[in-house]
Amino acid sequence: MVKILILGGGFGGIRAALDLNKKLKNKILAGQAEITLVDKNSYHLFVPALYEVASAYGVKRDPFAVRLKKTICIPYSDIFSARSGPASGGEKINFVQAGVSAIDLENKQVATEGGEMLNYDYLVIALGSQAADFGISGAKEYAFQFKNLEDALLLNQKIEELIKEAAAGQRSQPIKIAVIGAGFTGIEIAAEFARCVQKLAKTCLPSEALAKESGIKGRCERIILLEAGPRILPAVSAGERDIILKRLTRLGVEVLEGAAVEEIGGNYIKLKNGKRLDTDLITWTAGIRLPDLLEKTLALPLTEKPARGGSASGGKKIKVNNGLELDGWPGVFAIGDNTEFIDPKTSRPIPALAYVAVDQGKIVAKNLLRLIGNKQLIEYRPFYSVWIAPVGGKYAVAHFKDGFNVIGFWGWIMREVVDFKYMLSILSFKKAVSILWQEITLFTKND
Template sequence: MNGNVEVVVIGGGYGGVTAANSLARRDGVSVTVVNPRPDFVERIRLHQLVTGSDDAVEGFERVMGKNVRLVVDTATRIDAAERQVSLAGGGTVSYDYLVYAVGSGAADPGVPGAAEFAHSVSDLEGAERLRSALDATPASAPVTVVGAGPTGLETAAELAEAGRKVTLVCGKVLGPSLHARVRRPVARRLAKLGVTVHEGPGTKVAEVTADGVRLDDGRELPSAVTIWTAGFHIPDLAARSGLRTDAEGRLVTDTTLTSVDDERIVAAGDAGVMPDHPFRLSCQAATQLGPAAAATILRRIAGKKAAPVRMFFAGQCLSLGRKGGVTQFSYPNDKVNALSISGRTGAGVKEIACVFTLNKLVSGARKASSRASHGDSTDRPDAPQPEHGTTPSSTRPAA
């Protein structure tokens, strides 16, 4: 491929940002990130936003290279034949290669009343609405968290430590992604914080109302604020664009993260799936998949064969309030084992993981920006600020 190569990244989460920074380090590659928000969201801290211990937001100027162009808009369609992305604001952006990194959000509970009365903590807007609802509710009012995965556990503990009266409805088992032995310190910590836990048969939610939750065994739980954390939803952009997806709506790729429909489209993060090599939706996966997606594109630009992605997992870190936590270790293939760290040390490990992840993004931005400082006038650190709304079509360089 001759001349400058235009790469568009749809999504400014962990996968999208790490991909953009890796690509922006290469001469002859121009990177545009399309994201609906003007700031980067630290999704792994959204449960802290709810109680006010963190705002879960960083400026893109800190985590993304200065030579990366940011367009604040929402992608509505991918035209693979024309290599063009349509935007909600009415404009389009053209690409030579596309990184599909739209992430995931709250799943539709499919339970009567849940969409109307339950809050979500899976994205910034949902977490902000939840915080407002809690601020308007007396501290003594009952709060119910539905779902006992990592998000549910962290949210329930954070609220209980802040003095809220919390009930956790598991549906089945407490901490289904944890080893059975590691669930014990989690249960002890929740009990210490005063969280009432409902797990086992009969604990699926059958209905959510304005002032309560009804379980499928008929029990009625009073709830002034209900928080739904069970399940994830993948945006349907790929499906609407005619690209092959799985039953959950994730873009189907090969082991190089390349769409099975188009070698110019590469996935990063939650929104892609390698059917024969599935991975857990997580920040830990996204920060590996972003650079891997960039590597696939850069190898193709260089006329080389893309290499299969190799994933490595160390475990899961859970904060259970600011003073407690659990680190669940795993084998490199993400299968959990019985090893764990709990208590204040576990909380410290989780905080280190959060800080390390952010610092990794900041480091990637500096490396990308170092190319900008030696580039032409369009790549200088004082380049134009992020664009909002519509973006005019650009002329795609010849392949």
């Protein structure tokens, strides 16, 4: 039996598993290969909609946040029962829910936090990334991270607490929310925070009189988006940046460019230019890095890149060749956010995006079978020039091939279509429609 082990059930890992499963059934290896996917969670997290959970408004509270979770946490059992197993004519994908604690490339073994040892003949590393703090003092301790479900639920809860505080007359200052890092993630969360806080403030501050009594004059919130670089989104065109900036301003988001952070405290941000901002809530969306586990894995070929801010922590990724295989380790592949791939056209690393991870998952499935069949690996040719940036409510800026834009409500529709297409690629039609419906009914309440 040939054992294929996939670490991580994110965008890359899921695609590799499903494609391998589909391809194996038609090959000589049918019945002789075993695909196992390991993830610490029992669900695949639809990260692009995380900002909606963090800023969801008007959702009936329940201690387990069941409704919110249903929209972005897709059980692996739903994915694999729809697309694998005898019913679909494919092989079975084994799922192991466990945290990976060590990878031993020499002995072809992976250890789990529960002490289990998993052997493999072929390995795909798709463990994603973790937030990079660039060594900034206080970033880990005082800023809210924004990478997983728990982070989003925590942010949602904190915002509601702040508004309730204001409604109860316990504040003499506006609610100040800072988002550090004005990439696509920072922009979408800052814009949606603005919508959510304005809505919540309206319902929680019952009267003008109470607002005056609590000392809050004019607006009761301040949303600040900080970017260390000279401008937000350096990779987009000046026109597109302008449209996004105007939209943010209209929503009441203050954008500070060239605002490099030096230190973060419990309720303040100190900038390198000497300025200090008082804040109630700080969200960190400034960058990603290799998960600690992979950085500590011996023999893993890593890139060495000086991190922003001069710290030694950020920047490292797994180095792969054109076939997404690790040099010196035949049969070991790495895809998605934990990998650095240099675009031969630009000589620059390609961006960490969900659809890039999906594409790489597809290539790895093909290459694994080619390797087993003693064929030459095919080259991965990156494509990443399409993006859709939601900027608050039913509004998005979409960029397609040759700089074609769809802006506003239709941009948002495009985004919904893209999300739905992804759901259809991993779920049955019924389940995909159910998720889309829940998303639309729940997340448009603050639009």
